[in-house]
Amino acid sequence: MNSNGVVEWAVVESDIGPLLLAATGSGLVSVVFHARPAVRDRALAQLRTRLGAELVESPGSARLAEPIRQFAAYFAGTLRDFSLDLDWSLTSGFNRQVLRELSAGVPYGAVAGYGDLAERVGQPGAAQAVGAAMGSNPLPVVVPCHRVVERDGGLGGFGGGLETKRQLLALEGVLPPPLF
CATH class of the missing domain: 1.10.10.10 (Winged helix-like DNA-binding domain superfamily/Winged helix DNA-binding domain)
Known part of the structure; x- marks a missing residue:
């Protein structure tokens, strides 16, 4: 289980379509492509099951502010290297x-x-x-x-x-x- 037992998430627009970004207290834990409602809902259900966590939509949260900023900069062509804390708990x-x-x-x-x-x-x-x-x-x-x-x-x-x-x-x- 991640720290705090809460996963904050938001859907952000990008040049490749809507992306679901989710973060725990440890860092960014998930990025999901094509996050329109059906895909988003399926991804959130999987996150809830795999992490055993409460999910909270928080587009303005401190946890998500930097990932959202860096994704925007990447798609604008001004960021080449992401420097985000990552939560690797979904892979082993x-x-x-x-x-x-x-x-x-x-x-x-x-x-x-x-x-x-x-x-x-x-x-x-x-x-x-x-x-x-x-x-x-x-x-x-x-x-x-x-x-x-x-x-x-x-x-x-x-x-x-x-x-x-x-x-x-x-x-x-x-x-x-x-x-x-």
Whole structure:
């Protein structure tokens, strides 16, 4: 259970659609893409179950002010590195190890392969397991799973959808912006 037993959350607009941001007393715990009502409600129910916490909508809270500010700056192109306290309680084991390596070792404007990340955490040959870790990432964008691509240059999968992945990589200058 997180500190205080309360998760504060808000839905914020972004260039890739509405995002649900949720934070505990330890830090940002969840980012959910396409947070329109049905997706938002499902995500909140999962958070309530997984964290055993009370959820409170708090768009103006101190816990969420800095994540909201940094997301706005990221989408405005003025922030390259998030510097937020993160609550890693929704991930563990190999997945947490891979996500921490991704967060620390794949900077803005760069990409890494699934196999490369597997090697970095001492598990060569575990590229598929790295893909599963990316799919379970509770903190996308901040922990930049959009920067993980296939060895042959393909985009690979993405929980937020491939168009969202393309938009994030274009924002970071990895891909050209869409023509229209």
